[in-house]
Amino acid sequence: MMNKLIFGRYIPGNSLIHQMDPRAKLFASFYFIGIIFLANNWQTYLLLAAFTFFAIYLSKINLVFFVRGLKALIGLILFTVFLQVFFTNGGTIYWQWWIFRLTEYGVTNGIFIFCRFVLIIFMSTLLTLTTLPLELSDAIESLLKPLKALKLPVHEFSLMLSIALRYVPTLMDETEKIMNAQRARGVDFSEGNLIQKMKAIIPLLIPLFVSSFTRAIDLAYAMEARGYQGGDGRTKYRKLEWQLLDTITILVFVLLTALLILLRK
Amino acid sequence: MDIRFEQVDFTYQPNTPFEYRALFDINLAIKEGSFTALIGHTGSGKSTLLQHLNALLKPTKGTVSIGERVITPQTDNKNLKPIRKKVGIVFQFPESQLFEETVEKDIAFGPQNFGVSLEEAKQIAKDTLKLVGLDESYLERSPFDLSGGQMRRVAIAGVLAMQPEVLVLDEPTAGLDPQGRKEMMDMFWRLHKERGLTLVLVTHLMDDVADYADYVYALEKGRVVKEGTPSELFQDVDWLYEKQLGVPTATQFALKLQEKGMKFAQLPLTPQALADEIIRQRGEGDE
Numbered sequence: 433m434m435n436k437l438i439f440g441r442y443i444p445g446n447s448l449i450h451q452m453d454p455r456a457k458l459f460a461s462f463y464f465i466g467i468i469f470l471a472n473n474w475q476t477y478l479l480l481a482a483f484t485f486f487a488i489y490l491s492k493i494n495l496v497f498f499v500r501g502l503k504a505l506i507g508l509i510l511f512t513v514f515l516q517v518f519f520t521n522g523g524t525i526y527w528q529w530w531i532f533r534l535t536e537y538g539v540t541n542g543i544f545i546f547c548r549f550v551l552i553i554f555m556s557t558l559l560t561l562t563t564l565p566l567e568l569s570d571a572i573e574s575l576l577k578p579l580k581a582l583k584l585p586v587h588e589f590s591l592m593l594s595i596a597l598r599y600v601p602t603l604m605d606e607t608e609k610i611m612n613a614q615r616a617r618g619v620d621f622s623e624g625n626l627i628q629k630m631k632a633i634i635p636l637l638i639p640l641f642v643s644s645f646t647r648a649i650d651l652a653y654a655m656e657a658r659g660y661q662g663g664d665g666r667t668k669y670r671k672l673e674w675q676l677l678d679t680i681t682i683l684v685f686v687l688l689t690a691l692l693i694l695l696r697k
Numbered sequence: 698m699d700i701r702f703e704q705v706d707f708t709y710q711p712n713t714p715f716e717y718r719a720l721f722d723i724n725l726a727i728k729e730g731s732f733t734a735l736i737g738h739t740g741s742g743k744s745t746l747l748q749h750l751n752a753l754l755k756p757t758k759g760t761v762s763i764g765e766r767v768i769t770p771q772t773d774n775k776n777l778k779p780i781r782k783k784v785g786i787v788f789q790f791p792e793s794q795l796f797e798e799t800v801e802k803d804i805a806f807g808p809q810n811f812g813v814s815l816e817e818a819k820q821i822a823k824d825t826l827k828l829v830g831l832d833e834s835y836l837e838r839s840p841f842d843l844s845g846g847q848m849r850r851v852a853i854a855g856v857l858a859m860q861p862e863v864l865v866l867d868e869p870t871a872g873l874d875p876q877g878r879k880e881m882m883d884m885f886w887r888l889h890k891e892r893g894l895t896l897v898l899v900t901h902l903m904d905d906v907a908d909y910a911d912y913v914y915a916l917e918k919g920r921v922v923k924e925g926t927p928s929e930l931f932q933d934v935d936w937l938y939e940k941q942l943g944v945p946t947a948t949q950f951a952l953k954l955q956e957k958g959m960k961f962a963q964l965p966l967t968p969q970a971l972a973d974e975i976i977r978q979r980g981e982g983d984e
Contacts, residue, residue: 443714497714606793612753613794616786617855618778618810635806638796642841 442564448677449491449562454571456678461559463685465552470692477547479691484551484558491562501557502550509549517542565597570670587663595651603644610639698764698783698862698895700727700750706758707745719745721919723759727863732889732896734906734927736942737916743867743899744789746916750865750897751784752777764862782811785861789868791852795840800826800851803840807859818858825854828888830880846877853881857888863895864888870902882909907931907945907966915942931966947971 444450449457471477488495502509519531520538527534560568573590580586611621614635621632707720719742727733727750735743748754749761752768761768763780788794797803804825805818813821826835829850835843840851853869866885870878886909888894900906906913906927913930915923917940923930931937931944934952938944944952947968951961959978965971 441715494714609788610794612748613786613788613791615753616751616781616788617794617807617859618781620778622774635794635796639793642796643793 441560443493443497443561445492445562447490447492447562449487449558451675451677452562452681453672453674453678454563454567455574455672456674456681457559457563458568458571458575460681460685461555464555467685467689467692468548468551470689470696471544471548472696475695476692477544479688479695480551481547483688484554487558488554491558493558493561497561498554498557502553505549505553509546512549513542513546516545565600566594566670567672569594569597570672574672585663587666591663599647602647603640606643607636607640610636699729699762700764700784700863701762702726702746702749702759703762704759705749705756705761707742707749707754708757709745711757719919720756723919723921725914725921725924727895727897728912729862729895730893732898732909732911734910734913735897735899735916736901736903736906736913738941740918741916742919743916745919747786747865747867747897747899750863751781751786753786778811782859783861784863784865785856785859786865787853787856787867787869789871790849791856791869792840792845792848794855795848795852798839799837800831800840800843801836803851804855804858807855811859821858821860822854825858826851828857829854829884846873849873849877850881861894863897865897865899867899868901869898870905885909903931903943903945904947907947915940927966928963932964934964 468480471480488498517538518533520535520541521533524536525533526536526539563571569590572593573586576584576586576589615621617635619632619635621629621636623629624632702723702725705720705723706718709715709717709719723746735746737743745754749756749768750763752761752763752766752772755761755768755770755772757770759769763784766780795803797806801819801822804822805815808818808821809815823833823836826833831847831850831854835847835851840848843851849869856864864885869885870881873881882905885896885898889896889909896909898905898910910927913923913925913927914921915930922940923933923936931948934944934948944964945966947970948964948966951959951964951971951974954975955961961974965974
């Protein structure tokens, strides 16, 4: 079950992308999603695609894993592309039937939407494949800091996030373990109709809830026993370091934006 | 029902960067009615191996024969239920698998999955609960209100209720107090002796191996590195210490005596054997 889940996993490595400051990576990923909407012709899409593949090349991770990450979302992508292709008006009409209409604009729009999806997914997969979950949560905390002025509980939020991320693998293992135990008692998770399958989930879900709550209580006690009282006055052990590489990346993104604006119609 | 492994390899998540090879060329046989122990370090592949015993995992190479059924890498996941009924597995900390509202329902869950009627399953639940040392008053209670040790018993009862021919135990006494530990092992021993249940025990406790097992497989880094009866295995003391597996308490004591000049033709494994040997040698000395 867990074998297919590539998106959201970390592949250890020592490439340039791995070494970047997680804040820079997180910011760059969101920024990329922003500027992808600037692209509106084939030159701009080509530029963005070249940029994405160059980033993947730099990460030294096999392209196969990115393509696999795409598989989970292929339904959504095709659905959107389908809507774009058959419900866009304008340009030469190639084919028409009932409410469906294949037009010149529709086809180009479809292709662009497809590229947009793929590039966004590739970029976010690149982020998670090259960044440790803990680094990511540090980066989020750091980027959210300005919100403290608005009285938002940034510390609590980031603590929640790092605990949640820390327990994803543990819960995955636990799920696997309970699933095996119930399979050994005759539960079939993959057979039967929808209702039977949903019923088979109960022996998995209830023990998982129980163990999560038990674990939360134990962890809370253990944290208090070690002197935790909340965010005020706490120091940080893991410090993020902004390097030349990160500045360069940001500059590259500025350059990319300028090029996009220049090339778009 | 015999279980036989022939040149079994197993790899987790093959062809991904997370690929991990857990078993290498495993050959072993668990004979009907035997008490087999699996020992080895954490991460030596014990848990992976035992999941092959009821086809929760399929070998990536080689074959596993479970009674009549032969499991190969090509075997599909259908119709494995009969195997799971015959081979019951009690996983580590089995209390985490409890989920029903009452103890009775939870124990009856397994049998019902294998087609036993509700009435019959309830009767089985009642009987098995007695077997694990809890009285009938527990039947209507919620499993989550019980103590850790009681939950463990209920979970084990849930597996016993399926009336398996082979029972696989993955450190069944981990985290129990000494009394509970002894009661539980005695219970398994009784089942083994009285009902001819085939037992497979995964353990770190060499005393349990010495007391109960009639054959031992030692695993290291996914390979079987030594096998034999406990008395054969525990003669090679240096090897066991080198592998950090240790020897039974009685054997340790005998080794101390050996340093002081006492001689043993064969190192005793249990306190009883040690006592007998000491009495015998003293007797000879007196004459």
